[in-house]
Amino acid sequence: MSVTVVVPTLGRPSLRTLLGALAPGIARHGFELIVVDDRPAAVPPLEVDGTVLPGPARGPAAARNVGWRAAKHDWVAFLDDDVLPGPDWADRLLDDLAEAGERVGGVQGRLRVPLPGGRRPTDWERVTAGLADGAWITADMAYRRDALAGCGGFDERLPRAFREDADLAFRVRRDGWRLVRGRRQVTHPVRPESPWVSVRTQRGNADDALLRRVHGPRWRELLEVPPGRRPRHVTITAAGVAALALAATRRPGWATAAGLIWAAGTAEFAAARIAPGPRDPREVGTMLVTSAIIPAAATLHWLRGWWRWRAAQPVRTVPAEVDRR
Template identity: 80%
Template sequence: MSATVVIPTLGRPSLAELLTALAPGVAEHDLELLIVDDRPGSPPPLDVPATVLAGPSRGPAAARNVGWRAAKHDWVAFLDDDVRPDADWADRLMDDLAGADERVGGIQGELRVPLPSDRRPTDWERVTAGLAQGAWITADMAYRREALEGCGGFDERLPRAFREDAELAYRVREQGWTLRRGQRRITHPVRPESPWVSLRTQRGNADDALLRRLYGPGWRELLEIPPGRRSRHVAVTVAGLTALALAAARRPRLSAVAGLVWTAGTAEFAAARIAPGPRDPREVATMLVTSAAIPPAATWHWLRGWWRWRTL
């Protein structure tokens, strides 16, 4: 038995380290290695035998579809380009696949996120660490090609690395396949990010609106996605807008009441993010500013997604 390994990439420097770690196992087990380069005209330099495919530049879901459709083996293992597989990753992948009965459609690897040992983790570090508890995430997920063909692969309407793997896993199971966890292991380092990364990730709320339209009010339970804070974000945003509107209408007392609601909601959100963190001045300042900006950003992106997918 062999397998195809598909790695979508945007050319992160971590890709070279990943390929170096994979090289011995690729040679020993005759794995097919496909790199889907989502940057037009700039193929990555490779020091291991691999095929580079041109990505469609429409996000990781579309790039992975290019990869598995070109695969020659019955099993396709997806890896992100910023993970570090253990030295025995390929050996354990083969063991995972060999131990799968005929109804197993997918096998997830174990993911570790190293956090600082000398201080509390930042907000972004805690968000990344949450991947270790994620269900069926394609940072390391192997699927039978037959299962992917049966459900049509990843939904390319989900353009971010956000929910697209959970949504695919649901449709694979709806086809009658089972999913399980395997023994292979990878490390997912916390990559450097801007202090404002939490604002940028709010774009994913537009994808949540699509999933709500597709699967109804219980979409989180169906897709095994933890509950979020959107209802509180909407309430805080409405309170802030109401305070501004009442102030403009010269209703100072009512504006003050709405302003207090906004302040209390924002303070609660900021405290929930600051308390488990390092609490240094930079982190506290970032949390205060982004905790005020996230509720309207999340609400805006949700409404944008709701409007886009309203006719489904």
């Protein structure tokens, strides 16, 4: 069985580690390797033992489409550039694909996220660890090219590594394919991030607005996305805006009441994030500050996405032309 491995990358140092771990298995089984260089300015060019294609610099969904459309094999295995496959990953991948029935369109690998010992994980570490329980995430996901072509591939309107894999999986299953979990495994280390990462990731709410538009009110259920806190965030934000507006119009009683609602909601949110963490001064301070910002950021990004995608239509399922080489 022949396989194409597609790795979209922004040129992070982890790419070298990944490719080094893949090399023996690729050589042993003759896999095709396609690295999609998605850096806005690809200088200097990547030098790898495989095919390097320029990406459109519009996010991982568009980069993966470049990769699978250029693939020459019937199975395409997507890997993120920050995972680390074990020495037997290629062998286990072939085992997973060999066991897949003819109506299986995709096989997911198992993801392990190592957490530090001796203390509770931080908020960011817990978010990363949640990937281990994610459904059909493309950190390690193999698809039949026919399944990808039939549904139109990844939705390139989703520019972040956020929901684009869940959206694809839904459309593949809607076309009648089955998705299953395999036994191969990769490790996903927790990469270092700034204290503001939780605020920055709120941009994904704009993508949620697109998914709500194209899949309808039941989009979370259809895409197997767990419920979020957006309704609470909207309430907290509305209370904060109301408190400021009422204070400006010199209605102190109502302003105080709205302010108390904002404070209570923010305190509950912060406590929910602090309780399972290490509770050291740095983490507690970060959680207090970001918990005050996140509700408004989430709400504003959702409204931005709602307006931008107010007339969005589902992805066309007419297969795009692909380069069989």
